[in-house]
Amino acid sequence: MAIRSATDVFSEWATKNKDEGMERGHAASVKAMLELAFPNLPTPYTAVDLGCGNGWVCRLLEQREECRHVVGVDGSEVMIEKAQTLGQGEFHLARLPEWRPEATFDFLHSMEFLYYLEDPAAMLKMIHAEWLNEGGFMVAGVDHYLENEDSHGWPEALDVHMTLLSEAQWKQAMIDAGFSDVGIQRVAAKDDFVGTLVMFGKKDSN
Numbered sequence: 001m002a003i004r005s006a007t008d009v010f011s012e013w014a015t016k017n018k019d020e021g022m023e024r025g026h027a028a029s030v031k032a033m034l035e036l037a038f039p040n041l042p043t044p045y046t047a048v049d050l051g052c053g054n055g056w057v058c059r060l061l062e063q064r065e066e067c068r069h070v071v072g073v074d075g076s077e078v079m080i081e082k083a084q085t086l087g088q089g090e091f092h093l094a095r096l097p098e099w100r101p102e103a104t105f106d107f108l109h110s111m112e113f114l115y116y117l118e119d120p121a122a123m124l125k126m127i128h129a130e131w132l133n134e135g136g137f138m139v140a141g142v143d144h145y146l147e148n149e150d151s152h153g154w155p156e157a158l159d160v161h162m163t164l165l166s167e168a169q170w171k172q173a174m175i176d177a178g179f180s181d182v183g184i185q186r187v188a189a190k191d192d193f194v195g196t197l198v199m200f201g202k203k204d205s206n
């Protein structure tokens, strides 16, 4: 069977309102990721969410006084249609890594997106070089990683490409991309879930 594009699969999910379950399922991890990020952001800040789905994290950030502007980017038509219906924010229907932003940001967030790419390490390099302001901060979470054995069957189950990296490989990819103060930790572990692997780092000012 041919491998399906992740964005087609997530458009189907959005049509069936499965984005709402995903939002609930990711909420605890995203909360922990934002708590990690907030002390590292300037005031005010601009933000972007890569692989934003229905835009729920953008809407969370919009409510914060210190967030001046937030942009969501996703390659799924139905997800972006939903995002545009649910709020007034700026959303772009765009395939990554090909699409580039017109402006750079103080904060880049991404939840459960990076491993759908053929080369997530190259995306991290692009984020550092082309998406972030000097002094900017990025945080990303992934649930499909080597140490989470329960996630290994997901590519076959969904018939979608996913890049499987270990904790150490994600950390090295962040360092190789040029980030400083790189951290990696698991958040929101519960029962038999080993937790979302969260990577974060800063783009130094020159």
Ligand SMILES: C[S@@+](CC[C@H](N)C(=O)[O-])C[C@H]1O[C@@H](n2cnc3c(N)ncnc32)[C@H](O)[C@@H]1O
Pocket (backbone or CB within 6 Å): 006, 007, 010, 011, 022, 023, 026, 050, 051, 052, 053, 054, 073, 074, 075, 076, 079, 094, 095, 096, 097, 110, 111, 112, 113, 116, 117
């Ligand atoms: C698992 S969902 C996560 C959505 C959202 N971050 C959340 O937590 O609810 C992954 C999202 O990444 C998007 N995506 C996957 N590959 C993409 C690509 N190459 N370019 C743009 N978006 C992509 C999908 O369309 C989908 O909305």
